[in-house]
Amino acid sequence: MDRELLESTLKGLAAIGPRPHGSQANVAALSYIEDELTSLGMTVVSEPFSAPAPQLRADTELLIDGVATDCVPFLESAPGCVDGQLRKAPNCLIWGMHDTEVWRVRARNGDTAIIAVPPFPTAVQQHLPPEFDGVPSVLMSRSDATDRGIDTGTSARVTIATPLLEAQSRCLRAFWGDADPLGDERSEIHPIVVAHIDTVPETPGVYDNAAGVAAALSVAATNTSPGYEILITSGEEEGLAGARAFVRRLGGISRLGRLSAAIVLDGGGRGRIAEAWLSSNLDEKIVRHHVRAITDARNYQAEFRQPAPPASDHAAFIEAGVSAVMFTVNDLDILHTSQDTYEESKLLGSRLLAELAEEFLSFPGTFLSSNHSEQRKVQSHE
Ligand SMILES: [Zn+2]
Structure with missing residues (x-):
């Protein structure tokens, strides 16, 4: 040593x-x-x-009830913008070990985005669980999710502008x-x-x-x-x-x-x-x-x-x-x-x-x- x-x-x-x-x-x-x-x-x-x-993918934005909230995109997330209402989805595992709350943003036109809330104090970048493939997917921190009071019916907008290079x-x-x-x-x-x-x-x-x-x-x-x-x-x-x-x-x-x-x-x-x-x-x-x-x-x-x-x-x-x-x-x-x-x-x-x-x-x-x-x-x- x-x-x-x-x-x-x-x-x-x-x-x-x-x-x-x-x-x-x-x-x-x-x-x-x-x-x-x-x-x-x-x-x-x-x-x-x-x-x-x-x-290389900068412009990621999450609005909960119209309020800008810190978030990070999943590493392989699709780009897109989805404006709709939150629905609880089944939890998923991150790194095969962290039980993670999942919310689906559903727009009127049927588009969906994913907001995942892992048990971390801050939102950190992760790989995309396969079930989120092809839709804009972001993570927010547990503390922000508690502060914002996210719940069924809350309005949310997820924007990921830049495609992956x-x-x-x-x-x-x-x-x-x-x-x-x-x-x-x-x-x-x-x-x-x-x-x-x-x-x-x-x-x-x-x-x-x-x-x-x-x-x-x-x-x-x-x-x-x-x-x-x-x-x-x-x-x-x-x-x-x-x-x-x-x-x-x-x-x-x-x-x-x-x-x-x-x-x-x-x-x-x-x-x-x-x-x-x-x-x-x-x-x-x-x-x-x-x-x-x-x-x-x-x-x-x-x-x-x-x-x-x-x-x-x-x-x-x-x-x-x-x-x-x-x-x-x-x-x-x-x-x-x-x-x-x-x-x-x-x-x-x-x-x-x-x-x-x-x-x-x-x-x-x-x-x-x-x-x-x-x-x-x-x-x-x-
Ligand atoms: Zn490491």
């Missing part, structure tokens, strides 16, 4: 600021981390992808030496440490996820021998776009079987609860043992979620049959908000992520026993 590198990376990414997919800041952040990995002596290759860029980006993959360990069928099977560098708009994104990127760099600074790779993804907030493109490409050239597991670092917040989200083919008992070796020493409480909720890059690997564990020190009060700035406490969260990753890299066999039959299954489907 390299405390100085952790701190300088957290501050460096915080200084770049919000770095959503498609922004200049995203490009700058990727170059900065590419230089850091290179100066540690790793070989860095670009893994290109393209995905819709949310920050695609932007090019890349992930960074780093390994030791000149020989690409994913370039050869006969190379050693190895784990990959994954962290996303992008943010949603308007957050410096220190806990989510400069902390994970800093932890990955720290891993590289202290583990200078081959046997693992690092993947800095982007577009995580855009439907795991970077990780999904990477996994698709690897599957296409049948190299997925070279990966023993993805160790995903996503979120180094202020709390003292470390969560491990596990793919269902991992042995929870073994993972518990290794996680507790770190969390007990650092006075964190450990929690385990299996199967892993699909809310981070690990899902892209699990879908492809690669074992994955995602580590987070979750901090939902400030997730995706402008309050996610640099603080000493986040340095601790980032340090914990680095130590957890190092613990699992020093016992690579942890993943192998449970993994291989699953991967063969996926490959034989291709």
